[in-house]
Amino acid sequence: MTYAKLDALGHQIEAIEHALSILSADEATTMPVGGGEKRAETLSYLSGLLHETIVAPQVGDWIGAAEGEDLSADEKLALAEFARVHTNATCLPSDFVRRQTAANIRSEQLWRDLRAKNDWAGFAPAFEGVVALAREEAQMRAEALGLEPYDALMEQYDPGNRAADVGPVFETLKTFLVDFVPTALDAQEERRATRPAKRFEGPFPIEKQRELGLSMMAALGFDFTHGRLDVSHHPFCGGVPSDVRMTTRYRTDDFLTALMGILHETGHALYEQGLPKGWHHMPLGKARGMAIHESQSLFVERQIAHAPEFWAWAMPHIAQHLGDAAIAGWQVEDVVAAVNTVERGLIRVDADEVTYPLHIIVRYEIEQALISGQMEVADVPEAWDAKMGDYLGLSTIDTPADGPMQDVHWPMGAFGYFPSYTLGAMIAAQQWAVIEKAIPDVGALMARGEFGLLNDWRREHIWSQGSRFSTPELLERATGEKLNPDIFIAHLKARYG
Structure with a gap:
C-alpha cells in the first residue's frame, strides 16, 4: 500500500521535529552561550x-495514490490532514521563501533595535517590504487553497477559520466591550472601597516558588515522566508530547507572576500530553492550531x-x-x-x-486592511491611534513603541x-459553560483540588481528537454549537460586572 509509505515518512518527519523541538527548548534554557553558533547551524x-522531506516530489504522488x-476511517482522516499540510508546504516557491525569510529576519532585527528608540520612520521601509511579501504569500496560498488571501494566512494557524465567520463575532464582542470596560472599572472601584487592593510582599525564594509551581502542576495532572519545568527569559511550552519542556521566570518580590505563568503553560502542556499517542508521527496527531492550544x-x-474555588484550595498550599x-x-477574595x-x-x-x-x-x-491593500504601512500609526482611542480611550500617536511596534509578530x-x-x-x-452543565459540582471539586473530571472532559472532547477536524468543527463537536460570543460576554459580565 502506498499509504504505508506515507506512514513511514511520518515517522521520519516526527524524528526531525523531535530533534528540532528539544534542541530549541535547550537553547532557551540550559545551552551555554558558546554553543549558540553551532546550535544555529x-x-x-x-x-x-x-522542509525537503515534506515537499519531496514523490510525496504528492504517494498522496494521490493512497487516496x-x-x-x-482514521487512515482517511490522516491522509486528508497529510495532504493539507503538504499543500501548504509546497504552494510557495523556494526562491520566494528565501526572499521572504531574509526580509523578515532583517525586519525583526531592525525592530529589536528601533523599537527601543521609538523610531517608526526608521522601521517603516523594512516593514513595507515585509507587508509586500506577505501580500504575495497570501495571494499564492489563496490560489492553492481556494480561499480569500487573508483566510489563507489564518489557515496557517487555525485551519477552518474564516474572516466571514470571525469578523461578525469580533464585531459583537467589540461593541460589548467598548461599553463594558468602563462598567467593569466602576464595579472594581466599588469593591475596592470596602476591600482595598493588596500586593504580596517578598522576598520569596526562587527554589520555594519552584516547589510550589511543581506541586500545582502535579495537582493539575502534569505527567513528570514525560515533561519538566525549567527557567527561560519568556515562559513557553515546547518539546514534544512524550517530552514536554515547560518554562517560567521568577521574581523574588512577587510569586504570583511566576505561578500564573506556570499555570498557563501547564494548560498547553496538558494538551500536548493528551494528544493521541498512536498518531504522534502523523499530522493527524498534532494539536489543532493556535486558537485551540x-x-x-x-x-x-x-x-x-x-x-475563588481554586484559591480556596491553593492558599494552604x-x-x-x-x-x-x-x-x-x-x-x-483578596487574591481573586x-x-x-x-x-x-x-x-x-x-x-x-x-x-x-x-x-x-x-x-x-x-x-486585514494591510493584506487586502486597503491600508498602507504609512497609515498604520494613525489607524492604530484612532482605534485605541475609540476602543480604550488611549493614544499612541507619539509613542509607536507602545503602539504598532510593540509586538514582534508583524516585523x-x-x-x-x-x-x-482572543x-x-x-x-x-x-x-x-458546557462543563458546568456536565459536572454540576465542578466548583466543589476545584475547592478540593480535584481536577481529574475536568481533564477527562477535555481529554475526550479536545486532546484525544488531535487534528481530526477543523478548528470550528472541533469546537462544535465539543460544545454542541459554533463559536458563540454571547457565552464569553456572559462570562465577563458574571466575573467583572
Whole structure:
C-alpha cells in the first residue's frame, strides 16, 4: 500500500521535529552561550531537512495514490490532514521563501533595535517590504487553497477559520466591550472601597516558588515522566508530547507572576500530553492550531485559576511552600481581586481578560486592511491611534513603541496569527459553560483540588481528537454549537460586572 509509505515518512518527519523541538527548548534554557553558533547551524540544517522531506516530489504522488486505496476511517482522516499540510508546504516557491525569510529576519532585527528608540520612520521601509511579501504569500496560498488571501494566512494557524465567520463575532464582542470596560472599572472601584487592593510582599525564594509551581502542576495532572519545568527569559511550552519542556521566570518580590505563568503553560502542556499517542508521527496527531492550544492554556489560567474555588484550595498550599507570612492578612477574595484586576493599558501582553480582546481586534482590523491593500504601512500609526482611542480611550500617536511596534509578530511576517489569542479565550469560556452543565459540582471539586473530571472532559472532547477536524468543527463537536460570543460576554459580565 502506498499509504504505508506515507506512514513511514511520518515517522521520519516526527524524528526531525523531535530533534528540532528539544534542541530549541535547550537553547532557551540550559545551552551555554558558546554553543549558540553551532546550535544555529544545526537548527538551520534540520529545518531545511524537514522542509525537503515534506515537499519531496514523490510525496504528492504517494498522496494521490493512497487516496484510491482501501483505508480505515482514521487512515482517511490522516491522509486528508497529510495532504493539507503538504499543500501548504509546497504552494510557495523556494526562491520566494528565501526572499521572504531574509526580509523578515532583517525586519525583526531592525525592530529589536528601533523599537527601543521609538523610531517608526526608521522601521517603516523594512516593514513595507515585509507587508509586500506577505501580500504575495497570501495571494499564492489563496490560489492553492481556494480561499480569500487573508483566510489563507489564518489557515496557517487555525485551519477552518474564516474572516466571514470571525469578523461578525469580533464585531459583537467589540461593541460589548467598548461599553463594558468602563462598567467593569466602576464595579472594581466599588469593591475596592470596602476591600482595598493588596500586593504580596517578598522576598520569596526562587527554589520555594519552584516547589510550589511543581506541586500545582502535579495537582493539575502534569505527567513528570514525560515533561519538566525549567527557567527561560519568556515562559513557553515546547518539546514534544512524550517530552514536554515547560518554562517560567521568577521574581523574588512577587510569586504570583511566576505561578500564573506556570499555570498557563501547564494548560498547553496538558494538551500536548493528551494528544493521541498512536498518531504522534502523523499530522493527524498534532494539536489543532493556535486558537485551540490557547484555549487549553487559558482554560487553566482563567477558568480554573481565576476562580475563588481554586484559591480556596491553593492558599494552604502557598502557605505550605512559601510560609504563613507569605499570605498573612490575605483572604481568598483578596487574591481573586488581584488576579482579576481590570486596567486600561497600551501593552497587549500586560492586558487583563476584559481589555485584552480589544487589543487583538485593533490588530485584526489593521492587518486585514494591510493584506487586502486597503491600508498602507504609512497609515498604520494613525489607524492604530484612532482605534485605541475609540476602543480604550488611549493614544499612541507619539509613542509607536507602545503602539504598532510593540509586538514582534508583524516585523517577523506573522499575519493571521493575532485572532487566535482572543478566539482561544472565547473557546475556553465556551468549553467551561458546557462543563458546568456536565459536572454540576465542578466548583466543589476545584475547592478540593480535584481536577481529574475536568481533564477527562477535555481529554475526550479536545486532546484525544488531535487534528481530526477543523478548528470550528472541533469546537462544535465539543460544545454542541459554533463559536458563540454571547457565552464569553456572559462570562465577563458574571466575573467583572
